[in-house]
C-alpha cells in the first residue's frame with residue numbers, strides 16, 4: 001500500500017516506574033516524585049531495555065501531563081523532531097515522523113502524579129474540560145466525571161443491546177484475574193461476579209469495579225525506524241498497522257455515545273488498521289483496550305468485529321475474555337486492576353506479550369496484539385506484531 | 387468541594403437569560419432550522435452562521451439516565467439523578483428529572499420541560515409527562 005505505515009517502525013525499548021512501590025508510598029502520605037520524575041524513571045528503564053545510547057535519540061514525544069520542553073531539558077535531549085500527545089497518538093506520530101524521515105529513533109515519555117497531586121476527574125475543577133466540553137458543560141445539573149458519561153452510555157447500551165449487569169461484570173473479573181498473575185499490578189486479589197454485583201455504585205449503573213484506578217507513575221517507549229531496529233540486536237516488535245477516526249459532531253450533547261456507541265468510528269478504524277496490517281480480527285492473540293471504564297471492552301469487541309453487534313454480552317460470558325478462557329483482553333489487568341497510565345501501560349504490555357516476556361500472564365504463542373482506544377469517540381488502533 | 391457552575395460562553399448567555407424568564411429558547415439555524423445545543427456560532431449541520439432564538443415545544447423523551455452515589459458538588463448531595471432527554475426538536479439535553487420517578491423502565495418515557503431555581507440561577511429540569 002502506498003504511504004502505508006505498516007512495518008515502518010518498531011518498538012525497541014519499554015520502561016516504567018515502580019507503580020506498586022510508589023502506590024504504597026503515596027498511600028502512606030509520601031510524594032515519591034512528580035510527573036517529571038516518574039517520566040524520567042520510565043525513560044531510563046526504556047533506554048536500558050533498548051540497549052542504545054541516549055545520543056542516538058533524535059525525536060521526543062511527551063505525554064499530555066508534562067511540558068515538552070521541560071522533559072527534553074531534564075533528559076538532556078536535543079532532537080530533530082518532537083511534540084506532545086496521548087499514548088496512542090504518540091505511537092502513531094512516531095511512525096509518521098519516522099516514515100517522513102524527520103526522525104529515526106523517537107523516545108515517548110509519560111509521567112503522571114495524578115494520585116499524589118490529588119487530580120480530580122469530576123466536580124468543580126474536573127480535569128479535561130478544556131479539551132472536552134462535555135466534561136464540564138452539564139455540571140449545573142450535577143452531571144460530572146467521565147464515569148458519569150460512561151454510566152449514561154452504559155445504561156442505554158445495556159437496554160438497547162441486551163447487555164446484563166453480570167455480563168458487564170465479566171470485564172472486571174477477567175482483568176483482575178490477569179492482574180493476580182502480574183507482579184506489576186496494583187490490585188491483585190481475584191474477584192467474582194458476585195463480588196462485582198455486591199460492590200457499591202459510584203454512578204449507577206456503574207459499580208466501583210467498573211472504574212479505573214488512580215495512581216502515580218510513568219511509562220516510556222523507544223521507537224526506531226525498522227531497519228535500524230533490526231540492527232540493534234534484540235527482537236524488535238513491529239508496528240504493523242495504525243488507524244484513527246474521530247466522532248466530533250454532537251459530542252457535547254453525547255450523540256456519539258448515546259446514539260452511536262462509537263460504532264461508526266471503530267468500524268472505520270477496523271477497515272483501515274486491518275487492511276494496513278494485512279491481518280484480521282481472527283489473527284489477534286490478545287487485545288489491549290483502553291479501559292478507563294469497563295464499558296470500553298464490549299464497545300470494542302463489537303466495533304472491531306470480534307463478535308456481532310449486540311453480541312458482546314454473550315461473547316464475554318460464553319467465549320470469554322480472560323487469560324483462562326477465550327480471547328484474552330487487557331492481559332496485565334489494564335486500567336481497572338494494573339495501573340491507570342492512560343493507555344501507556346497497554347502499549348508496553350502489548351510489546352511484552354509479543355516478545356513473550358510477560359511471565360505468569362503471558363498468552364501462549366502470542367504473535368499479534370491489537371490495541372484500541374475510543375475515548376470520547378476518538379477511535380484509534382495499533383497492531384503490534386513479531 | 388464547591389458549587390457547580392455553568393459554562394458561560396458568549397453564545398450561552400442568551401439561553402441562560404431565557405431560562406431566568408422560565409421560557410427556554412435555543413438558536414434555530416437561519417438556513418436549515420437545526421437547533422443548537424450547546425449554543426454556538428455555527429450550524430454543524432449546514433455551516434450557516436445565521437440563527438434566531440426560538441421557543442421550544444417543551445416535549446421530549448428520556449434517552450438514558452444515571453444516579454449519582456458520590457458527592458462531586460456541594461449543591462448536589464447524593465443520591466440524585468441525571469437524565470439525557472431528546473427534545474422533540476432534536477437536541478439532546480442533560481438535565482435532572484424532578485417530581486415522581488418512573489416505576490420500571492425510564493428509557494423512552496415522555497417528559498416535559500420545567501424550571502428549577504438552583505443557587506442563584508434558574509435552570510431547566512424535566513418532569514414525567516403523565517404528572518403534568
Ligand SMILES: [Zn+2]
Pocket residue numbers: 415416417418419420429430431432433434
Ligand atoms: Zn443549518
